[in-house]
Amino acid sequence: MTFTTQAEIKSFGGKLVKLQHDSKETKTKMDVNLYLPEQYYEQPDSKLPVLLYLSGLTCTPNNCSEKGFWQPYANKYGFAVVYPDTSPRGASIEGEDESYDFGSGAGFYVDATEEKWSKNYRMYSYILKELLPNLASSYSRLDFNNMSITGHSMGGYGALMFYLRNPGRFKSVSAFSPISNPSNCAWGQKCFGGYLGADKSKWAEYDPSELVKKYDGPDTPILIHTGTADPFYFRDHQLLPENLVKASEDSKLKGKIDLHLEEGYDHSYYFISSFTKDHAAHHAKYLGLSPKL
Amino acid sequence: MTFTTQAEIKSFGGKLVKLQHDSKETKTKMDVNLYLPEQYYEQPDSKLPVLLYLSGLTCTPNNCSEKGFWQPYANKYGFAVVYPDTSPRGASIEGEDESYDFGSGAGFYVDATEEKWSKNYRMYSYILKELLPNLASSYSRLDFNNMSITGHSMGGYGALMFYLRNPGRFKSVSAFSPISNPSNCAWGQKCFGGYLGADKSKWAEYDPSELVKKYDGPDTPILIHTGTADPFYFRDHQLLPENLVKASEDSKLKGKIDLHLEEGYDHSYYFISSFTKDHAAHHAKYLGLSPKL
Numbered sequence: 001m002t003f004t005t006q007a008e009i010k011s012f013g014g015k016l017v018k019l020q021h022d023s024k025e026t027k028t029k030m031d032v033n034l035y036l037p038e039q040y041y042e043q044p045d046s047k048l049p050v051l052l053y054l055s056g057l058t059c060t061p062n063n064c065s066e067k068g069f070w071q072p073y074a075n076k077y078g079f080a081v082v083y084p085d086t087s088p089r090g091a092s093i094e095g096e097d098e099s100y101d102f103g104s105g106a107g108f109y110v111d112a113t114e115e116k117w118s119k120n121y122r123m124y125s126y127i128l129k130e131l132l133p134n135l136a137s138s139y140s141r142l143d144f145n146n147m148s149i150t151g152h153s154m155g156g157y158g159a160l161m162f163y164l165r166n167p168g169r170f171k172s173v174s175a176f177s178p179i180s181n182p183s184n185c186a187w188g189q190k191c192f193g194g195y196l197g198a199d200k201s202k203w204a205e206y207d208p209s210e211l212v213k214k215y216d217g218p219d220t221p222i223l224i225h226t227g228t229a230d231p232f233y234f235r236d237h238q239l240l241p242e243n244l245v246k247a248s249e250d251s252k253l254k255g256k257i258d259l260h261l262e263e264g265y266d267h268s269y270y271f272i273s274s275f276t277k278d279h280a281a282h283h284a285k286y287l288g289l290s291p292k293l
Numbered sequence: 294m295t296f297t298t299q300a301e302i303k304s305f306g307g308k309l310v311k312l313q314h315d316s317k318e319t320k321t322k323m324d325v326n327l328y329l330p331e332q333y334y335e336q337p338d339s340k341l342p343v344l345l346y347l348s349g350l351t352c353t354p355n356n357c358s359e360k361g362f363w364q365p366y367a368n369k370y371g372f373a374v375v376y377p378d379t380s381p382r383g384a385s386i387e388g389e390d391e392s393y394d395f396g397s398g399a400g401f402y403v404d405a406t407e408e409k410w411s412k413n414y415r416m417y418s419y420i421l422k423e424l425l426p427n428l429a430s431s432y433s434r435l436d437f438n439n440m441s442i443t444g445h446s447m448g449g450y451g452a453l454m455f456y457l458r459n460p461g462r463f464k465s466v467s468a469f470s471p472i473s474n475p476s477n478c479a480w481g482q483k484c485f486g487g488y489l490g491a492d493k494s495k496w497a498e499y500d501p502s503e504l505v506k507k508y509d510g511p512d513t514p515i516l517i518h519t520g521t522a523d524p525f526y527f528r529d530h531q532l533l534p535e536n537l538v539k540a541s542e543d544s545k546l547k548g549k550i551d552l553h554l555e556e557g558y559d560h561s562y563y564f565i566s567s568f569t570k571d572h573a574a575h576h577a578k579y580l581g582l583s584p585k586l
Contacts, residue, residue: 010522011563066360066562229303269359270304 003138006031012071013038018061021134025126026088027119032131033061033083037074040141049079049146049287051280052132052170054162055086056153057187058105064152067269073280077289080142082135084127086154091120101187102194108182109158110206112195121195124206128162128169148283152176152272153232153239154187160208160222160244167217172286174223174279176272177230181209181243186236209240209247221256223282225275227265296431299324305364306331311354314427318419319381320412325424326354326376330367333434342372342439342580344573345425345463347455348379349446350480351398357445360562366573370582373435375428377420379447384413395483401475402451403499405488414488417499421455421462441576445469445565446525446532447480453501453515453537460510465579467516467572469565470523474502474536479529502533502540514549516575518568520558 007018014037023030039046051074055064061083064070070081087107093116096103107123136144149170151159156178163173182188183203192203204210224241232238245257265271284291300311307330316323332339344367348357354376357363363374380400386409389396400416429437442463444452449471456466475481476496485496497503517534525531538550558564577584 009559009561009563010520010557010567012567016563069362069566071567227303264303266302268302270302270309273362274303274305274364 003032003134011035012075014040014071014075016065016071023088023126023130025122025130026091028088028091030088030126030131031061031085032135033065034135034139035065035071035074035081035083037071037078037080039075039078040080046078047141047143049148049171049289050142050144051079051081051283051287052127052147052149052159053081053083054109054127054149054151054155054158055083056151056155057086058100059086059155060105061085063269064272067273069273069276070280073277076291077280077284077287078292079284079287079289080139082132084131087123088120093117093120102190106154106191108154108188108191108195108206109161110192110195113202114195114197117195128166146171146287148172148174148287150174150176150279150283151178153267154179156180156224157182157188157208161206161211163222164208164211164215165205167215172220172283174282176224176275176279177226177233177239177267178208178224178241178244179239180224181207181240181247183207183210184243185238185240187238209243212244212248212251212253215252217252219252219256220286221258222253223258223260223279225260225262225271225278227262227267227271229264230267230271232267296325296427304328305368307333307364307368309358309364316381316419316423318415318423319384321381321384323381323419323424324354324378325428326358327428327432328358328364328367328374328376330364330371330373332368332371333373339371340434340436342441342464342582343435343437344372344374344576344580345420345440345442345452346374346376347402347420347442347444347448347451348376349444349448350379351393352379352448353398354378356562357565360566362566362569363573366570369584370573370577370580371585372577372580372582373432375425377424380416381413386410386413394480395487399447399484401447401481401484401488401499402454403485403488406495407488407490410488421459439464439580441465441467441580443467443469443572443576444471446560447472449473449517450475450481450501454499454504456515457501457504457508458498460508465513465576467575468518469568469572470519470526470532470560471501471517471534471537472532473517474500474533474540476500476503477536478531478533480531502536505537505541505544505546508545510545512545512549513579514551515546516551516553516572518553518555518564518571520555520560520564522557523560523564525560
């Protein structure tokens with residue numbers, strides 16, 4: 001697989017590289033952004049860790065690249081950031097563009113099994129088995145074996161899910177306003193039902209509040225921030241982070257879910273960017289990085 | 294004049310307040326964003342300085358609020374940030390929405406004299422004589438007598454122009470990729486010609502590279518950053534910061550234009566946010582602010 005470079009934009013001493021490639025998993029063109037910190041350019045013998053950031057409903061790779069404000073912290077510690085897209089685009093499936101919370105922009109990081117979606121909506125395999133290995137081949141100075149994962153909302157769910165399903169694959173995980181128990185909220189039920197069908201045993205394979213119960217990897221703390229003024233949290237009960245904490249109580253991660261409910265914050269990038277600094281420091285610790293003097 | 298609050302969004306400990314009001318100058322509703330740092334809430338006896346940020350072509354108050362990343366530095370030093378809109382909106386003037394660089398989103402911070410535009414396109418008076426005094430009345434804990442000004446592109450021009458036309462009104466000025474000599478570039482000629490007519494003596498009253506020649510205020514250094522990979526700089530010659538430096542050579546500001554040409558940076562918010570930190574430190578110095586420990 002070859003990436004084509006759509007743009008290279010200098011930012012905070014490093015560069016945001018906008019890439020595109022043909023995906024075998026989704027059978028579409030896929031966009032992905034990659035932020036390379038200044039260490040990538042200034043220290044040609046270095047091998048840099050990677051942070052994988054998964055975005056929420058409706059987002060492209062650009063939203064968090066512009067508004068999440070990872071760049072200064074990527075430079076402070078010296079890690080690259082990968083921003084994948086949130087679904088296939090233009091798969092020519094009837095209805096794929098009809099709603100913001102299913103289809104385009106809402107791949108939910110699963111491999112669909114329902115026939116209509118199963119050919120293209122393979123975001124789980126796309127990210128883990130195609131995108132990351134191919135980035136590793138193209139960017140040999142990035143260390144995809146020293147990688148952490150984070151994300152927001154649907155992407156916060158995605159980060160928790162990839163981490164808990166693949167013990168040891170990621171050094172640490174954190175999440176902003178994650179959909180923590182998708183089997184029990186409207187967003188999750190719509191996407192799991194639509195992509196995976198009615199059999200809830202299949203949903204459990206992707207639900208962080210189920211996966212945590214049988215997780216048997218390292219007991220690294222999991223950092224979560226959720227705003228108390230987030231209507232998807234307090235009004236719509238889409239996020240349910242307490243369910244994840246409760247589910248962890250009989251698991252190896254008992255006491256390891258570090259949930260911060262932040263007074264007065266909402267669901268937007270104004271919230272995410274306010275706490276990017278804390279999440280960067282969390283991952284830097286487990287990636288073995290020290291702040292630049 | 295009464296402001297109505299459209300939204301209050303917590304960000305970095307402070308709040309971004311989205312305001313709307315009926316403007317007598319533009320005879321339209323106008324949006325303005327105001328960032329109040331955490332000191333505003335935590336230190337009820339404080340009186341905080343203000344930074345006025347003027348945006349570029351096509352922008353609303355939201356673009357820089359989301360992508361400019363002033364919030365952490367507003368908190369670090371303790372100043373408020375005002376983000377006005379870039380023109381009247383919905384003035385019902387024929388052709389106002391036809392191009393990105395004239396009419397809506399492109400008020401160029403002048404008081405139009407050409408009849409078609411003169412009723413509404415009064416951004417100079419709107420900002421200086423209406424918006425700032427009315428914000429001062431509504432927010433008595435903000436010190437609009439201890440205020441600095443900055444901006445990007447058309448807003449960088451605006452910042453320089455307001456500063457040079459009103460000696461002593463602003464404690465300091467800085468600009469990101471400013472249109473520094475609008476009388477001699479296509480953007481400026483289109484807007485000055487359209488709003489002010491053919492008489493170039495009227496243009497000179499708004500052109501920083503003319504205003505600097507007769508400026509007689511404090512000789513505070515002026516901080517400017519421009520990217521060398523900015524196509525509006527190197528290809529289209531819209532920005533012409535060297536003309537401002539040259540014009541200053543026989544003026545009171547000789548040697549005081551601190552122009553940084555930044556290798557490889559473009560015209561976007563990826564560029565602005567990379568240097569927000571430096572501009573915040575510049576203004577903090579002249580606003581008498583020290584960094585929070």
